Amino acid sequence: MAIVNIAGKDVDVDEEGYLTNLADWNEDVAAYLAQEEKVEMTESHWEVVNFLREYYNEYQIAPAIRVLTKAIAKKLGPDKGNNKYLYELFPYGPAKQACKIAGLPKPTGCI
Amino acid sequence: MSDVTGGIDMDDETEGVVKKFMFLNRKAPYGTIYALESLEVVLISAAFDQDVSLAFVDDGVYQIVKGQHTKGIDQKNFSPTYRALEGYDIEKLYVDKDSLEARGLSEEDLLVDVQVLDSAAMADKMAEQDVVISF
Numbered sequence A: 001m002a003i004v005n006i007a008g009k010d011v012d013v014d015e016e017g018y019l020t021n022l023a024d025w026n027e028d029v030a031a032y033l034a035q036e037e038k039v040e041m042t043e044s045h046w047e048v049v050n051f052l053r054e055y056y057n058e059y060q061i062a063p064a065i066r067v068l069t070k071a072i073a074k075k076l077g078p079d080k081g082n083n084k085y086l087y088e089l090f091p092y093g094p095a096k097q098a099c100k101i102a103g104l105p106k107p108t109g110c111i
Numbered sequence B: 001m002s003d004v005t006g007g008i009d010m011d012d013e014t015e016g017v018v019k020k021f022m023f024l025n026r027k028a029p030y031g032t033i034y035a036l037e038s039l040e041v042v043l044i045s046a047a048f049d050q051d052v053s054l055a056f057v058d059d060g061v062y063q064i065v066k067g068q069h070t071k072g073i074d075q076k077n078f079s080p081t082y083r084a085l086e087g088y089d090i091e092k093l094y095v096d097k098d099s100l101e102a103r104g105l106s107e108e109d110l111l112v113d114v115q116v117l118d119s120a121a122m123a124d125k126m127a128e129q130d131v132v133i134s135f
Helices: A027-036 A043-059 A065-076 A083-089 A094-101 B034-048 B058-064 B079-088 B097-102 B119-127
Strands: A002-006 A009-013 B020-025 B051-056 B092-096 B115-117 B131-134
Touching: A002 A027, A009 A027, A027 A094, A043 A065, A043 A083, A043 A094, A043 B079, A065 A083, A065 A094, A065 B079, A083 A094, B020 B034, B020 B058, B020 B119, B034 B051, B034 B079, B051 B058, B051 B119, B058 B079, B058 B092, B058 B097, B092 B097, B092 B119, B097 B115, B115 B119
Parallel strands: B020 B051, B020 B131, B051 B092, B092 B115
Antiparallel strands: A002 A009
C-alpha cells in the first residue's frame, strides 16, 4: 500500500501500482499511471482503456488477455482484436498494463 | 524440447491432456468466501484449456440468481461475473432441479443460460468427470 499524489489528489495504490479504489480513477490518474508504465497514450490506447472500463462495469472483473482480444475483436473488429495490435500498444502485456492504466485490478489468473 | 513448454521436456503422456473438471457450488454467495473463491478458480482454470463445467446445487443456486444487491452488507456484488464466463468459453453450467424448486426459483430467475438437471442426470454428469472440486 502506498499513497501517491496525482494532480493534487491523494490516491491509494497497491505494491504493484494498481489503484486500490476504482473510484479514484480519472483521466489525470490514467495519464500518471501511463507515465509510470512508460506508455505514451494515443487515441488507440484510450480506446482500449475505455473498452476495459466498460468491460469491468459490465462484468466486475478484469478480463484475461485471451478474453480481452476476443471481446475487442467482436466490438472493434479483428484489426484491433489481435495480440499483435494490442502488444504494440502495451508492450509489457495489454491485460496487465492497460488494466493498470484503466484503474482496474490485476486480471484474475495473471501472474 | 518444445517452445510451448518453455524448453522443458515433458512426457508425451502429460502433454496436452484435457481433463474434465467440475466445480460444484453448494453455498450461498455471501456470508462465506466459498462462492467467490470458486469463481476465481474457475476463471484461472480457463487459462489451462481444460474441459470445465460448473454445477449449482443446494443454496449454490443463489449464486446465479438475478437482482443481487449487496450494498447493505458492504460486499462486492460479483454476480455479473458469471455472465462473463461465456467469453472464457465456459458454457457448461448445470443446475439441480430440486434445489431450484425447493427455493421457489425457476430458470427465468437466473442470470445465465443453464441446463437444469434432475438428480439422476446430475449424478451422471458428476460420474463422467475426471475431477470434481466442491465448494
